[in-house]
Amino acid sequence: MRRPWNLVLQHKLDPDLASPLYLQLVHALIHEIERGRLRPGSPLPSTRDLAGELGLNRKTVLSAYEELVSQGWLETSGRRGTMVATNLPDGPPRAIDIQAPIDRAPIYRFAPPPERPIAVPSGRRIKLDEGSPDGSLFPPEVLARAYRTAALFSARRQQLGYGDPRGSEKLRESLVTMLREERGMVADAETICITRGSQMAISIAARLLARPGAVALAESLTYEPAVAALRGAGMPVLPVGMGPDGIDVDAVEHACRRHTVAALFLTPHHQFPTTISLEPQKRLRLIDLARQFGFAIIEDDYDHEFRLGSQPLLPMAAYAPDVVIYVGSLSKLLLPALRVGYLVAPAQVIASAAHLVSVSDGMGNRLTEDAVAMLIEEGEVRRHLRKATRIYAERRDVLAQAVNEQFADMASARLPEGGLAMWLEFHDLAALRAIEAGAEGAGISFAPSESYRLDDTASYGLRLGFASHRSDRAVEAVGILARIGRGEG
Incomplete structure (x- = not known):
């Protein structure tokens, strides 16, 4: 059945819009159906005719018709051609208006962001x-060569599919050597989980430790994203006072006697933000408290490699792996854009961490992880x-x-x-x-x-x-x- 008249659309199509032309046509036709101009059973022009009327490529109109048929707005019937669906309910769902502002408020409930906006690069400031x-200090040609080598390495071994949510075994083995030689830590591939940066590692640790009625502790001056991760996992975060030499350990004990403490977030190597190094006596007392009250210390060792003065103290995880969940990062060592962090903890904990990775991220970025491992093994990182x-x-x-x-x-x-x-x-x-x-x-x-x-x-x-x-x-x-x-x- 042919239409006796040309179909004039109320919504004009604009090739300069970000939305593809075929989707603009989809929404324009839905709009005409919604407002009753195109009634159930009304015939539509052929794809060739409508393309000629609107000055479009016929494939654009064909794509729009196919999309509308799949959604149930249109139907086809042999020689009768394409028509508005005859079984549309009264008042079909409203279509998205492609001309409307993109900041339209949603009709559903969602968790709002905090008042302070997220930190993003600010143009020319x-x-x-x-x-x-x-990031400009790391030679890009070295990075490109590592990616090429990693891609060839994985392709030859048919390792470009889904993999272990704990991350690339090659990178985990490289980290085992680095942690043993540089930081005195005893680890193996089963006790390491690769993450997309240290923030993801902190967030996973928070989710692993959260339980009803428990709280987390953090210093009164601390790393705000870690606090957000702990709170996001459902744990209230209680502040612990600080002195000129770092955290008040007596205040930690006092909090443990008043509350069920699940985690203490700590940056002992260079306290964030003050850069204080936590002295050994305080580290040992905190470990004793963790064992006494059954909480975990989340040790964020975010910049261990950069030594500008005296030799650093070993991480707390080196001598208390039973109470410490260790968070490390290769992003600061190499490039933030690589997004490579990691967790070190007992194998049972890492198995749980890998499960959280599997349901939120599937697996890591194997090519990036293998490339970083090669940079470590070839001495480029050093x-x-x-x-x-x-x-x-x-x-x-x-x-x-x-x-x-x-x-x-x-x-x-x-x-x-x-x-x-x-x-x-x-x-x-x-x-x-x-x-x-x-x-x-x-x-x-x-x-x-x-x-x-x-x-x-x-x-x-x-x-x-x-x-x-x-x-x-x-x-x-x-x-x-x-x-x-x-x-x-």
Whole structure:
């Protein structure tokens, strides 16, 4: 059956829209059906005729018709051609209006994000990060060669399908050697689970440890994403006070006697954000408390490799693997974009972690993991580390000098013996408020002081990364912030 008239659509099709033309036609026809202009059983033009009327490729119209038939809006019937479905219920579901704003509110309930927006790169601004590496230092040709080798390695062994949710065995074996030789840890491939960065590892650990009625502990100055992961797993997070030498161990014991504690989140190597190294006596007392009260210590060793001064202490996991879930990262050592982190824990715990990976991520990125393993085995990681550490040490010293010169009247700075950032603790809170209020207008962004504070007793400060920028750019940013703090700019 042929239509005696051309079909004029209320919604015009626009090839400049992001939506494909055939989907625009799908929504335009649904709109005409919904408003009653095209009634059940109404014939539609042939694909050739409608394509000619609308100035479209016939395949575009054919794709739209096929999509609408599969959804039940249209039907075909031999010689009668294509028509509006005869069995549509009264008031069919409303179609999405492709011309409507994309920020239309959903009709369903969902968990809203926190008030503070997620941290993303901010265009041309200077981003004073909390301790990121300089990705430009790692030679891209070396990375490309490693990926090519990994792809050929996996293809020849028919290992390009789904694999072990614990991650690439090749990378886990490489980590076993690194952890044994560099960090004094006894591990094997069964006690390691590869994750997409350390944040995923922290989140998995939180989910493994959460149980009804239990709480987690964290220092009053701490890593906000870890707190979010613990809370997201259903555990309230209680703050523990800090002194000049780190966490108050007596306060940890007091909390354990008042609450059922499932986890203590800790960054003992370089405390986040203050960079304090936790002394051995406190580490041993915390391990004793963990064994006494049955909680796990989540040890986030996020920047262990970068030693700018004295030799580091061994991780707590090296001498207390029964109470520590160890979180490590290769993202800072190599490139954040690689997204390679890992968990080390007893094999039974890793089996549970692998299950969580399997239901949320399926498996890891085998090509990336094998490529990283080859970089480790071929010595490229060690060579890069030596070069980067030398550069970061120089950048640290330059930034420290600038901070001491510019901020002496507002804050005190801690010169870190390792890591990728320094802590600036403010005693002039008015200056800090002025800096945080005026930084964006000056083209500088950084994590706000409140993001580090778990309770009102914590001090105020900013964590300034010195690794990811050239020294002149970081010094420029410090000078701008200091002038804002003094009310000069």
